[in-house]
Amino acid sequence: MTGMTENILEETCLYWLEELGWNTSHGPDIAPDTPDAERDSYSDVILKERLRASLSQINPDVPAVGIDEAVKKLLVTDSPDLLVNNRNFHRFLTDGVDVEVPSNDEYGGTKHLKVWLVDIDDIENNDWLALNQLTVIEKSVAGQSEVNRRTDVVLYLNGLPIAVLELKNPGDENATIKHAYNQLQTYKKDIPSLFTTNELLVISDGILARSGTLTSGWDRYMPWRTVSGEEVAPKGTPELETLVRGLFERRYFLDYILNFVVFEDDGATLIKKAAAYHQYWAVNKALACTLSACGIDGDPTKLIGRFPKEQDPWEGREDSLIYGKGTKHFDGKRIGVVWHTQGSGKSLSMTFYSGKVVRHPDMGNPTLVIITDRNDLDDQLFGTFANCKDLLRQSPVQAGNRSHLRELLKVASGGIVFTTIQKFMPDERGDVHPLLSARNNIVVIADEAHRSQYDFIDGFARHLHDALPNASFIGFTGTPIESDDRSTPAVFGDYIDKYDILRAVEDGATVPIYYESRLARIELSEARLSEIDPEFEHITEAEEETGKQKLKTKWAALEAMVGADDRIKLVVRDLVAHFEKRLDTMDGKAMIVCMSRRICVDIYNALKEIRPDWHSDDESEGFMKIVMSGSASDHIDWQPHIRNKAGREDLAKRFKDPGNGLKLVIVRDMWLTGFDCPSMHTMYVDKPMSGHNLMQAIARVNRVFRDKPGGLVVDYIGLADSLKKALANYTASGGRGDATIDQEQAAAVLMEKYEVVRDMMHGFDYHAVIEDIPAKRISGITQAMEFILGQDDGKKRYLPAVSTLTKAFALAVPHEKAIQIRDEVGFFQEVRAALVKTTGDEQGRTPDEIDSAIKQLVSRAVASTEVVDIFEAAGMDKPDISILSDEFLEEVKALPQKNLALELLKKLINDEIKTRSKKNVIQARSFAKMLELAVKKYQNRAIEAAEIIQELIELARELRKSEQRGDSLGLTEDEVAFYDALADNGSAKDMIGDEKLRTIAQLLVDRVKRSVSIDWTLRENARAQIRVMVKRILRQYGYPPDLQKAATELVIEQAEVLCKEWSVE
Known part of the structure; x- marks a missing residue:
């Protein structure tokens, strides 16, 4: 039975996208020099002909010269900074591309037109394409060489690469979602052209799935928990499927990239942010409630992306509708309350909501009044909105005083006005606030809508209503309305959406x-x-x-x-x-x-x-x-x-x-x-x-x-x-x-995790090591490593146990219980770090942990400059496997800590085998099998530690000798690799002789090297041509017919590991 692989995950992802209406294809099928090529070179990431055809179809009134100008603007970047170029593209996406075309009038002048990149009125009029295995080659930053990268899944909208999905094999415990994140960071550096038009990045290992933007750090990649917004997917549901179906449903996706992506620019730093799922759905629910409260029979699901409209949708309507008179009666105009727990992005949700309201065509260029109850809060929220003016298509204005506020609200339409509630005081105490506007398309947005904040019963809210009698009211809050508060719901209405602490912590939006x-x-x-x-x-x-x-x-x-x-x-x-x-x-x-x-x-x-x-x-x-x-x-x-x-x-x-x-x-x-x-x-x-x-x-x-x-x-x-x-x-x-969680609970969890690690150390007197002088302490750490390695799965259990303990310690400190075990935790961390460095482990300390908020404890007994190096502690020079000497191997053999010696040799040999596998598949496979058999014998207790150490030392010597094989055979390193593939079946060498095998290997290197092209391994027709060529050469030189099929596959496999280097040469 075939297990889950990365390729299967890619195909599954494409299947889901196809069900959502996306067309799917294989990246190599549209590569340069193929029958269906859509790229002139591997550096082309925009599918130009698709783009040109889509823009012509979406903008039928724009002549070809205007379409060509728009395409040119999309292909040419203005800055060496990826994020600046990405922001410029996002403006093209939301605002259209301005072009100049001949006016064709008697004066022979020109006129300005907009070229829209997407059709928001008819989603079928857009070109939706999902590709997997797209290869991109770009010049390195230094310009001295080319960088070749192959992406997993790229989503194209009208020929523009709009999203990138990096997937990892769910069946490989070392292929984590964090590795997918790190790979995207590498891609951004190596092939930045792919990300100029990017709106969304997705990472997944098949189990977990997260999305983010170009500037999102690891901690800001967030899950997508719902498909329809009605309910959160139950635990156990594959996260990737929920994300794909919930975020890449074509209508949702267009809405998302047009209205829920923002560039925050404070003048010093530019950050790209995108809505989390709770923000997206809450804002759209709030928009629907807003239209209803305003008495507008509009479509809340209507896609918004073009602003301003040439035609004012309110033009020609009866005053009774605009001003709330006549047959329609709007009593209170309560939109509702959005309760999203503190820290989950409430200010940004308010910004996204405002952006949709001001641009919704049925709102008729509304005025938004955003109120707080304190000047510093007004400044903070205003700062958020001001930094997002691209999304709002206008700069918000902050009322300086009462007269300024009245002036701002007497406008005929439009505007985003910030004020404190106190500025709605009348001129004299007891007076009625003067009418400022009777328009119906005014929306009052209250930050932290609570009775205690705004005195709704007989205070500021009454003055606000007098000033704007037909306004609609919506509240955003990070905490629930008090149970005995009747006035707040009376002003704002019921809850529109809730996002509580439990969901926020589970989603990683906040920490406990x-x-x-x-x-x-x-x-x-x-x-x-x-x-x-x-x-x-x-x-x-x-x-x-x-x-x-x-x-x-x-x-x-x-x-x-x-x-x-x-x-x-x-x-x-x-x-x-x-x-x-x-x-x-x-x-x-x-x-x-x-x-x-x-x-x-x-x-x-x-x-x-x-x-x-x-x-x-x-x-x-x-x-x-x-x-x-x-x-x-x-x-x-x-x-x-x-x-x-x-x-x-x-x-x-x-x-x-x-x-x-x-x-x-x-x-x-x-x-x-x-x-x-x-x-x-x-x-x-x-x-x-x-x-x-x-x-x-x-x-x-x-x-x-x-x-x-x-x-x-x-x-x-x-x-x-x-x-x-x-x-x-x-x-x-x-x-x-x-x-809140009582600190005693954190201490209890700490002690529980501490007991787990302490139990693993049972029988080893680590207290004596902690209390010893620094020089002897290092030796004690090697003894502790030996003790852990001597246990069944000791290292495998110890590393994650200490990681968990470290986090629990950070939560509990400075509780007395934490302080009491501080030195022990520090020692456990030192042993863990030494194990990771010395024996190697994929789940060890990552580069991100080095930039961690949680510090490694520095024991009071050890200077912070001391670093445990097992080779140094054992009095040995750190080896280079390529020149592994007999003297070094004998030193390892003489180590008193046999388990540690075994781990050292395993790591050194394993590292060398991995290096060899990039050049010589057959040789690396042979040595890996030898290593596996030796270790298995030891694990099954068939041999003792001293015996396996001797076997591994012999294996290391064989590895060292194998580097000289090319000299003795008269072959290059590449030729040796093909020679090994041909000689893998011993009878072939016996039947046709060593000389012929060397000749075939030399010929294969020459012919295959000249025949392979980029992506040949992914194109079946290219693979078939090389397979035919290999078989012809084998027949020509009398390679045994019954062995040709297996030999051909080995040669193809060997060529695959070398082709990347060859194709770039």
């Missing part, structure tokens, strides 16, 4: 949050806090806005208690020790949340006293900073920490940069919502918070970053009850998953 109470450490009990009136929680985020003096007084009393000097010293002393232990284990950032600006400054000063090197007067330097607003009238001691908007933005850039030395920020309320710093893994909370505000704040640490296993919230104020209440509301709203 762990909770640790440190109250006992600072001797401040929750009972003391309960003395303060519970009402304090309602003013935690809006001190300046409240007019309730009673609450201000309560807050001041609590602030005085929390900010007492002796308490601050206790908190800071504990915090420093805690954070330094965290940084020992996992690189990243932290945030301290304080009750007041005064406490922020006092905390800073206390930190500075303990760790003076953390402070710097230089704005561009320093380990820590305070982020807060203020004015010249504030206390003189606060002034160094008060910055203008630009200064705070510079700090944000420093803090968000994982490599920047700014590791710790102190805030009161800034950066607690809407602020993304993925590398931040710890939040120290010393401020009372509850409900929505608490959930929003702690979510700052749930962002995905490299291999960060989770975030940690450290409680110095007593948040336990508030968290329980928030979680109760979350669950009552239908949310699944824990908002």
Whole structure:
């Protein structure tokens, strides 16, 4: 029975695409110099004739000269930067290509036309093609040589390579999805022309499947969990099939690449982002609800891709429809609420939604009003939209004050306006806000739509309704609406879509949050806090806005208690020790949340006293900073920490940069919502918070970053009850998953994983090694390696067990249990690293782990510069297999650690066999079989360790001798490879003699080398021609007829491994 292979996976993928309406073909069938060639050379990645034919069909009113100009613009790139070229192409895709053609009038002038690249009105009018095994050859970056790459599956839309799928063999445990990701990174570097028009990248090993963009890091490749958007595919469903059927259904795919791909440009960095499945489906549901709420009988599934329309779809309609009068009555115009858990891309979802609404033809150039309840949140969200203006086809505008807002909203149509809710105050208290616009195509989008944010009962929301009586309302929130909140649904409506913590963590959109109470450490009990009136929680985020003096007084009393000097010293002393232990284990950032600006400054000063090197007067330097607003009238001691908007933005850039030395920020309320710093893994909370505000704040640490296993919230104020209440509301709203996980659970998991590794070390006194001097410790590590290797599948079990333990340790530290076993975990890691380096393992430490967030523990007993090298520890020089000396082999044989000696020899021989297999298939296969038989005898206990070591030493000597065979035979390296293929059957050599075999080998190298072409191995007609040629030569020189078939196949197989090198020469 044939197992699953990469080729079968490719064919399966093409089958699914064919069912979805894509045409499929084999890449070599359209290669240059074939009967059905569609490429002039292997460097051509755009199928020019398909492109030209498609553009002519889609744009029948554009003359041929205009089509030719559009094709030329698509073929020529303007920049050496792939991402810049890709962005230019995306603009062509969404906005069309501008061309100039003769006007054919009496004046002989020219006119400007648009050439559209896709037909959004009739998807069948597009050319859909999926190819597998497409070979691309490009000049290397240095231009000195050519690079030959063969892709798995490439999807073409109207002749343009729009998506690339890299697949790995599901039957090979070493062919992982991570290897597929790494291969795409190599392709981007080696054959960038294939990616100039790319919109989507997919990686899969047949089991897992992820999609991303040109700039997506490994941690941002996301799954696609649904085909229709109605339900998530059940666990166990093949992820690749769900992704292909859900994302590459042709109508969905067009919608996706036109409306759900965005280039975020902040002026310094350009990032390409694409929607995750929950964003795609939520936005489309929200669009349907929007059309309904606006009283528009439009089609929510209509593809949008051309903007602006020449014809205004609202032109000529009755005022009763546009202004909501007459027969249609829009009471409330409630669109609904999108609840997507914090950290799962809410701001980007709002951007995608806005892009679709403003460009939907049935909306008639609407006005969007995006409201927040704080200036800093308004700035953050505005920044996201401003960075995505390509998608929105316009630049959003931020209202500076009330008069500016009124001016912006009195326009006849269009515009994306950002404002805080407070700017909807009337001129005088108690007045009714003046009418600004009665248009029906105004959509109000509220960020974090909650009663506590907007005072919907009798406050700002009423003024908003007075100003825009026919507007429709939609809310986006990262936390559920409180169960007793009746006013928020009354304004916005019911939930449109939910994406909860459980799904976000399962999808890898966020990481889990762990909770640790440190109250006992600072001797401040929750009972003391309960003395303060519970009402304090309602003013935690809006001190300046409240007019309730009673609450201000309560807050001041609590602030005085929390900010007492002796308490601050206790908190800071504990915090420093805690954070330094965290940084020992996992690189990243932290945030301290304080009750007041005064406490922020006092905390800073206390930190500075303990760790003076953390402070710097230089704005561009320093380990820590305070982020807060203020004015010249504030206390003189606060002034160094008060910055203008630009200064705070510079700090944000420093803090968000994982490599920047700014590791710790102190805030009161800034950066607690809407602020993304993925590398931040710890939040120290010393401020009372509850409900929505608490959930929003702690979510700052749930962002995905490299291999960060989770975030940690450290409680110095007593948040336990508030968290329980928030979680109760979350669950009552239908949310699944824990908002936070108690740190004790992380410690329990750590101890469980620790026991697994410790059990594997049972019988080996590793404690003595840990406590020994560094020089002897290295020897102890080799003994530990020997101990592990002596167990059944010891290495195979040990490597993943220590990896799991390392992540569990990073989550639990600095829990006391973690600190107690720190040195043991460090030792286990050292043994693992030495095993990977010395014996080699595909599942060992990858290049990405070197750039890992989780640090390898450096034991207190070993200097950080010491690296375990088994050869050095054994007093041996590191060998080169090609000159493997008898002296070295004897040294290996004399090693006291026999299991380690065996692993060393296996690795050295295996590496050499892999190298040989790229040149001489038969020889490599022979040595691999010898190695396999020897190891099998040892595993079956047929021979002892000393005996197999002797066998492997003899095998290594044979490998060394085999390099000289060409000299003795009078053949080149390539000729020896063909000679071995012909002589594989010993009787052939006996029957026709060694001289004839050498002659045939020389002739075959010459003839085959001149006959092969690129992709010949994939084209059956080319393979057949070479097979005929080989058989003719074998017959000509009297090769035994009954052996010719087998010999021919071996020659073809040998030619395949050499053809790549030959075809580029």
